[in-house]
Amino acid sequence: MANLNTKLDKTNTYDAIVIGSGMSGGWAAKELCEKGLKTLVLEKGRMVNHLEDYPTMNLDHWEFEHRGALTAEDREKYHIQIRSGFVGESTKHFFTNDLEDPYLEKERFDWIRGNHVGGRSLTWGKHCYRWSDLDFEANAKEGIAVDWPIRYKDIAPWYTYVEKFVGISGEKLGLSHLPDGYFLPPMELNCLEQHFKKEVEQKFRGRNITIGRVAHLTEPQPWHLELGRGKCQNRNRCSRGCPFGAYFSSNSATLPAANLTKNFAIRPNSVAHSIIYDEKTQKATGVRVVDSESKEMIEFYAKVIFCCASTLASTQILLNSTSARFPNGMGNDSGELGHNLMDHHYRTGAMGVYEGLEDQYYKGRRPTGLFIPRFANLDEKTKNPNFLRGYDYQGNGGSRANWGRGADTPGVGGDFKESLFKPGPWSMALMGFGECLPYHENQASLDADKKDQWGLPLLVLNAKIRENELKMREAMKNDAAEMLSAAGFKEVITFDYAGGMGVGVHEMGTARMGRDPKTSVLNGNNQLHAVSNVFVTDGACMTSSSCVNPSITYMALTARAADFAFNELKKSNL
């Protein structure tokens, strides 16, 4: 596959500029390029070309100097990133160096970042679930924050559109609150998961156990193969980059597709500083960038700008884009820019051991687990009076313990050693993911004095989960334990250790969509109410958070907004 084009236009002028190359930026680039717009992608971090920049993708444990563990020096360098639990010797190069790129925490906030071409699309969890009107209508029905300016019917065709290209394996369930989509064949539940499904679905009416709907190619389609993507080989080493291109990332899919059009160029090591505003035309004219290596400030110009730097980074750029017209940040007439920061709260649930099925095993490291769709507060019958909204579960699936169990298993000696060569007992963990309400008080702002090495004011994060989330966590924990017990699990224990907000790595909000420019930043097309040629289509746009993983919704909103922007451009409205 050809490397991504980094040859730039001599006049620094393009039809479109996309800030960021992650999940949303990759889609914006693909859509705008395919529509024929000359598009420049500005990426803060270094280049990562598919395959050739995945140095650890094929390594076994013993081929790592520290068998996968981070050195003391690395733990310092990634002192915030490691709060996620996902950073190791095999993946550290896809996480941000916290020492070089700091922010301020008024409340602990775990901002887990990937500043490089592809962003967090390289290390994401890959779960893809459609939202429904249960989610889009919730704010309006409950009088929380502001209403979404769109409904499911507005986004449904765009879900289908992106799902086809992404390639999502999953099972259709026919649930109105978790709509089915365009799915490749689902991955299979193993023996214990099948047992769990049978028991739970029998004993708890209205609960469903299914395999995760995940962006792995189980049956690649011609358009996947054309991009050099292949079938999932069940290695489960995804976050190092996949040698088969079997999971979806910007690097394996959207950026190569954009690159094929010849309209595409990408400039890595380009820290977006601010969006340039022209008082006369009342439009944006381009983006100021600081070259992260030379520290030189450079301007790039375009007719339309897609801000896809990630939820908090996009808002940081907008807040820093000040002018006489926008003294408090571009598009911030409402004062809501930076507010209503959300995440998914998780790390609560239960786990248990299953006695039995000792003669059964599995082959392959399936890169996903089971999924239990939301079942609380769907309607009057399922109402839980203690909290609003709901939660779902991702299971680590049923699996058999490996040698690692030995650390806590009593014993030393020859027989002990030999016993750990055999698979251990089956166990299962259910991890709840809950919706966070949009609180005005949960805020990202700019520090008045402190700046980073590129001259951007440091972001200050001040957000926490509150009473509704804390009450929901009780139900998340207890329901998980109840389901495991009902399915015959023993030694069931619960856990509840939220960590900081942000650790769900689903941060959302801070430039919300809405119907009224007085109370929201973006309109129903992800367009700044006040600056018609600036679009924000990453997680910053979210008006509420649902409890399902958000990436596929960002992708659908981005494709939809790109289509709108292109049509507006054609009509000379931008």
Next chain:
Amino acid sequence: MNRRELLKSSGLFVGYAISSATLTSLFISCQAEAKLNLDWNPVFLSKEQANMLAEITETILPKTKTPGAKELAVPQFIDKMLKEVSGKADQTDFVVGLAQMDKDCTNKYGKSFVECTPEDRTAFLLTMDEAAGKFPPSVWGITLAPPSPVAFFRKLKSLTLFGYYTSEEVGKNILSYDPVPGDYIACLPLKEVGNAWNE
């Protein structure tokens, strides 16, 4: 003389009739006699500490029909991890823990750990194992409890297992090795696989 050479030269290599337990005790007592016969240079620990560590790891995972911890260079691995992976506080804890352990051993058996018989070493480690608290629960490698001190022996045992079971010899030749599985088979009889997957 390292133990592998001893095995070959003593002709016991083909002595299948000799039980693995006999073999283990034979070589451990042999090692104990040559108390500081360390054939590698530690990068963090002193030679005495490294020697004690080596005997502890070999008591946890002794040579049987499969290699022991020393044969797979687990002590060297732990020494390297202490230097490069452990933070300052953990390094201190480890050295203090090792000294305390030897003191406890001397109080109980009148001998340092490396001077003890294999039976006493095993009995002593089992007592420590019982006394040491367990790790907090974790899912997907995420610890699901607030940080709290982990007992020295728990850390030591965990490092020993980590060094041993993630080694190439164990991962490739003892565990079931399948780096590119291809299809996922959701249910199949364990006997068709044998040992656990290297994962």
